[in-house]
Amino acid sequence: MASSNQLKYTPGVFGYPLLFVMVLWVVFWIESRFGLNFNSFGVYPRELKGLRGIAFSPFIHGSLKHLFNNSIPLFVLSSALFYFYRNLRWKILLFGLLLTGIATWLIGRSSLHIGASGVVYMLASFLFFKGIFSKQFQLTALALAVVFLYGGMLWYVFPVNPEISWEGHLSGFFVGLVFAYFYKSNPIENRKYEWEREDYNPDNDPFLKQFDEEGNFIELPKELPNEPSTENAGVQKPRRIRIIYSFKKNPKNQSE
Numbered sequence: 001m002a003s004s005n006q007l008k009y010t011p012g013v014f015g016y017p018l019l020f021v022m023v024l025w026v027v028f029w030i031e032s033r034f035g036l037n038f039n040s041f042g043v044y045p046r047e048l049k050g051l052r053g054i055a056f057s058p059f060i061h062g063s064l065k066h067l068f069n070n071s072i073p074l075f076v077l078s079s080a081l082f083y084f085y086r087n088l089r090w091k092i093l094l095f096g097l098l099l100t101g102i103a104t105w106l107i108g109r110s111s112l113h114i115g116a117s118g119v120v121y122m123l124a125s126f127l128f129f130k131g132i133f134s135k136q137f138q139l140t141a142l143a144l145a146v147v148f149l150y151g152g153m154l155w156y157v158f159p160v161n162p163e164i165s166w167e168g169h170l171s172g173f174f175v176g177l178v179f180a181y182f183y184k185s186n187p188i189e190n191r192k193y194e195w196e197r198e199d200y201n202p203d204n205d206p207f208l209k210q211f212d213e214e215g216n217f218i219e220l221p222k223e224l225p226n227e228p229s230t231e232n233a234g235v236q237k238p239r240r241i242r243i244i245y246s247f248k249k250n251p252k253n254q255s256e
Contacts, residue, residue, distance in 0.1 A: 017078035021071050024116060027059045028067050043101055043168075045108035054101030058116040070116045073150055077123035080142060085130075088183060096122040096175055103171030118168035121157070124150050125176025133184035 031038055042057040044050025061067040082089045100118040124146055131143025157170040 013083045014079050016082060017075050020078060021075045024059055024061065024067060024071060024074075028061055028064070039112055039114055042112040042114035043104050043108065044112055045105050045110060045167075050105060050112075053113065054098060054105060057101060057104075057114045058097055058119050060114040061116075062114060066115060070120055073120045073124070073153075074116055076149070077120060077127060077146070080127055080146075081123055084127075084139065084142060092123075092126055092179055093119075096126070096172075096179060099175045100168065100172040103175060104165070104168045107171065108165065108167040113165040113168050115165065115168070117165070118172035121153065121169045121172030122176040122179075123172075124153060125173045126179050127176075129177050129180035130183065133180055 027038065030036060038056070038060045039062065041053055042050075042060055043053030061070065078093065081092060085092065097119050100122050104113050104118060128143045128146045131139035131141075131146075134140070153169070156164055156166055157173050159166050
């Protein structure tokens with residue numbers, strides 16, 4: 001039986017990531033519904049006006065496909081962040097978003113950079129390297145899951161497609177790596193079970209009571225249900241089980 005200090009689910013684990021993704025979809029709906037174009041609020045490297053994109057660019061997407069491709073990994077990775085790293089989640093998400101935008105502003109091409117993919121790469125990088133650095137089995141398993149699901153994203157930190165902001169991907173990747181190294185000594189609390197607690201007493205364990213000192217199984221006596229007492233009886237009598245068998249001839253056999 002696990003004790004109360006193990007990781008537990010809270011509504012915010014999925015609620016805040018879902019809210020984040022919903023904001024992206026609302027912004028895209030407003031653009032489509034009212035014929036607006038917010039691309040000018042993206043990151044434009046090394047220009048003062050382009051600094052506003054550091055905060056706004058993750059919420060702007062150029063097409064429905066672009067938005068959809070970012071929504072699923074953003075929800076999955078941010079949910080993993082909120083579940084496993086509750087004391088770090090807001091620092092990683094908010095400062096990671098800002099630092100990824102700043103790095104993109106510094107190294108990016110002279111073009112508008114929009115989309116939440118930089119944040120996605122930051123989260124994937126952080127979850128992977130933090131799991132490797134921590135040397136805890138839960139986090140290492142999480143790191144392997146990230147590789148299995150999103151390992152193919154690594155190719156897009158290189159300029160393989162001129163239409164993709166590989167600079168934003170590369171920025172997010174290195175920001176996540178830096179965060180993972182900086183917080184590598186901040187482990188999560190390992191799960192503890194009843195037998196691992198200091199006040200654990202094996203004599204009070206109902207499971208161990210079923211075995212003797214040599215490990216042999218002992219069948220504990222079971223109390224028989226008693227009938228309610230009557231006026232003429234001084235003690236309760238055990239209930240009797242009455243089994244009645246009935247035999248009926250098979251009509252099919254009679255016809256034969």
